[in-house]
Every structure is written in C-alpha cells, then in structure tokens.
Amino acid sequence: MRTRGTPKNPHNRFQHRVTDRAVDDGWYRDPEDECNPDSLATEVVSEQAKTIISTNQSPDVPFDQSINPYRGCEHGCVYCFARPSHAYWDYSPGLDFETKLIAKTNANERLLEALDKPSYVCKPIALGINTDAYQPLEKHQRITRQLLETLLDCRHPVSVITKGGLILRDLDLLSELARQGLCTVRVSLTTLDNDLKRKMEPRTASPGTRLKVIRRLSEAGVPVGIIMGPVIPFVNDAEIESLLEAAFEAGAQRATWILLRLPLEISELFEDWLQRHYPDRAEHVMNRIRDMRGGKVYDSTFGKRMSGEGLYTDMIRQRFDKQCRKLGLNSHDEPPLRTDLFRRPSGQQIDLF
Structure with a gap:
C-alpha cells in the first residue's frame, strides 16, 4: 500500500461480526478493480466533541491534561501506540487508522468553555499526544492553530510533541507563548535515515525537515528538545549517538527516549512490517523485544512500559x-511552565457591574 505504514486492517476487537475482504491471490487483478487498490485516499469526518481536555494519571508521562484535535493519524507510523484507540470508533487500528480520520471541529469552542469554568485549575496542557496535532490534515482544518490562539489569549501553558514540519506555520504563536514562559516543544526524532523513515513513518516530515524545525524553534526562543521514540532494537538503536549529536547541533536542549511498545493490535502490524521490510532480522528483533519485556511482546506495567528491563x-x-552528558543535553532542570499568568477567556464571563 503506497505511502501508508501498513496494508493490513486487522479485525476491530470490539466487533463480533467479521467480514472477509477481497484478497489478491496473485492470479489476476484488473488494474481498474477498486476492490484491491494500490493506495487509498484519506477520508475525514467531523466530530462535535462533548469535551476536549483529557486528564491523565499515569506516572510514566509528565503531564496531567492533554488535547487531541484529531482521532487517527495520516502520518502512518507503523509502531504508533495510539492505533488501538481507533477501535473505539468502530474502525480498524490498521489501515483505517491512517485513512479514516476524525476532526474535532468544535475543539476551540469546547476549550473556551472549559477554561471559563470557575472550577478550572490552570495546569499545562499537552497538545497532540495520542495523535499528532500537526499531521497533514491540520493544514486545512487549522484546529491546532485555533487552540494555540486561545491558549495565548488566556496565557495558558502548553507543550507540543510533533514530527510534522507544519508546526513552523505557527511559529508566531509559539514564540510569543515561549516569551512569556508558557510553551515548550518536543520533536519526535527517530532516525536520520530517509529510507527507514519512508518505510516506518511514511507521511511524516523528513529527518532533515525535523532538524530544521528544531533549529527554527530554537532561534525563535522556544525551548525545544527531542524524543527518540521508539527505540527499536536492530532497527534504529545504532543511531542513538549520531541522532543526539544532530539534534544538539540543531539547537535541541533536552532529549529523552522511549522503547518500542506493542500493545494489542500493534504487535501484529509491526511483525508484518518487519517481515516485509527486514525479513533477515525480523525474528532477531522480536526475540530481543521479548527479552526486554520479561519474555512477552509487551508489558503494560507502570515504570516498565516506556523503557523495558534487562541488560539490553x-x-x-x-x-x-x-552521549547526553558529552553534548550537554539535559544539563540543567527545565523551568516549569508558568500558570500564574492565566486569565479566563475574554468576553465569556458575565460583567457584574
């Protein structure tokens, strides 16, 4: 499936009815047969969200609340931990996750309502955590930009994680938020190899573009770091030192890493990806992953799920x-984002006088 992370569409685990789909058995296929296309267009539906801020209690992530403008992600990263969540919307975590997207078109309205509640307590909001807020769909939807405009107007702290070059469109908002101590950005940087990127993250920005994003953000005064996530044994782990050096030279100040996670349907998708692209090492990779997960493909235990265990x-x-110590990355504690500047949305409160 050209320009997609996976051609597979595993059964939705919440659906009791299973439908057999058309399969190319190698004998014949009409080039105009729409039952077996070589590529699929992206479909987008709008959702009227009831709420927009999600809360988090996991000790493995450094935020209490987040906003995801979109469900599904056109970036198509084969390893994406968010894929299983697509089953909640009666879609497959496989190809559907990349091609059937949901846009929360009223996200900004819901954010204004949430921030205006007297009970709301200002805490940093992580933007685009489950799926990327700067995936290609954002170019036309502009939901992420609307959210940033509201957060800036309310002087509300925000952090962004992305692997999309579109974030530079909003450099004006991000730089102003950063000037007031209200913003940080993390760029997901997994490889410097363009060929591996195309196979593993087909519709994301190239490694060179991500380094450009880091450089431009840093020059604009936005605190920026990288997340090397995921680290995959015998696929991209050899790049640790070179990747950190490239990020540092581009202006990154901080760096963290996350081990490959394979919950639920992702295991099937990833093993198929390995067999298609790296059949010579597929078994070796999976054996090493099991070694790092206590003999299992995945361990969801808090404290282990992001990093694994064992000698490797x-x-x-x-x-x-x-390498971080050598380069000076993470050399000092990052100041917490400010919450004391927060103000309720303008025009939302009743004038008492």
Whole structure:
C-alpha cells in the first residue's frame, strides 16, 4: 500500500461480526478493480466533541491534561501506540487508522468553555499526544492553530510533541507563548535515515525537515528538545549517538527516549512490517523485544512500559545518558511552565457591574 505504514486492517476487537475482504491471490487483478487498490485516499469526518481536555494519571508521562484535535493519524507510523484507540470508533487500528480520520471541529469552542469554568485549575496542557496535532490534515482544518490562539489569549501553558514540519506555520504563536514562559516543544526524532523513515513513518516530515524545525524553534526562543521514540532494537538503536549529536547541533536542549511498545493490535502490524521490510532480522528483533519485556511482546506495567528491563535496556540507557552528558543535553532542570499568568477567556464571563 503506497505511502501508508501498513496494508493490513486487522479485525476491530470490539466487533463480533467479521467480514472477509477481497484478497489478491496473485492470479489476476484488473488494474481498474477498486476492490484491491494500490493506495487509498484519506477520508475525514467531523466530530462535535462533548469535551476536549483529557486528564491523565499515569506516572510514566509528565503531564496531567492533554488535547487531541484529531482521532487517527495520516502520518502512518507503523509502531504508533495510539492505533488501538481507533477501535473505539468502530474502525480498524490498521489501515483505517491512517485513512479514516476524525476532526474535532468544535475543539476551540469546547476549550473556551472549559477554561471559563470557575472550577478550572490552570495546569499545562499537552497538545497532540495520542495523535499528532500537526499531521497533514491540520493544514486545512487549522484546529491546532485555533487552540494555540486561545491558549495565548488566556496565557495558558502548553507543550507540543510533533514530527510534522507544519508546526513552523505557527511559529508566531509559539514564540510569543515561549516569551512569556508558557510553551515548550518536543520533536519526535527517530532516525536520520530517509529510507527507514519512508518505510516506518511514511507521511511524516523528513529527518532533515525535523532538524530544521528544531533549529527554527530554537532561534525563535522556544525551548525545544527531542524524543527518540521508539527505540527499536536492530532497527534504529545504532543511531542513538549520531541522532543526539544532530539534534544538539540543531539547537535541541533536552532529549529523552522511549522503547518500542506493542500493545494489542500493534504487535501484529509491526511483525508484518518487519517481515516485509527486514525479513533477515525480523525474528532477531522480536526475540530481543521479548527479552526486554520479561519474555512477552509487551508489558503494560507502570515504570516498565516506556523503557523495558534487562541488560539490553540498561545498555541503551547508558549509551543515551553518556552521549547526553558529552553534548550537554539535559544539563540543567527545565523551568516549569508558568500558570500564574492565566486569565479566563475574554468576553465569556458575565460583567457584574
């Protein structure tokens, strides 16, 4: 399936009815047969969200609340931990996740309502956590920009994680938020190899573009770092040192890493991806992943799910930390985002006088 992360569409685990789909058995296929296309167009439906701020209680992530403007992600990263969530909307976590997207078109209205409630307590909002807020769909929907405009108007702290070059469109808003101590950005940087990027993250920005994003954000005064996530044994783990060096030279100040996670349907999708692109090492990769997960493909235990365990995990951590110390990454604590500047949305409160 050209320009997509996976051609597979595994059964929705919440659906009791299973439908067999057309399969190319290799004998014949009419080039005009729409039952077996080589590529699929992206479909977008609008959702009127009831609420927009999600809360989080996991000790493994550094935020309490987040906003996701979109469900599904056109970036098509084969390893994406958010894929299983697409089953909640009666879609497959496979190809559907990349091609059947949901846009929360009233997201900004719901954000204004939430921030205006007397009970609302200002805490940093992480933007685009489950799926990327700067995926290609945002170019036309502009939901993320609307949210940032509201957060700036309310002087509300926000952090952004992305692997999309579109974030530079909003540099004016991000730089002003950063000037007031209200914004940080993390760029997901997984490889410097364009060929691997095309196979693993087909519709994301190229490594060169992501380094450009880091450079431009840094020059604009926006605190920026990288997340090397996921680290995949024998696929991109050899790049740890070179990737950190490139990010540092581009202006990154901080760096973290996350081990590959394979919950639910992702395991099937990832193993199929390995067999198609790296059949010579597929079994080796999966055996190493099991070694780092206590003999299982995935362990969801808090404290382990993001980093794993065992000797190989320790080696990755030591290499990563050593290179960070050498370069000066993470050399000081990052100041917390300010919450004391927060003000309710203008025009939303009743004038008492």
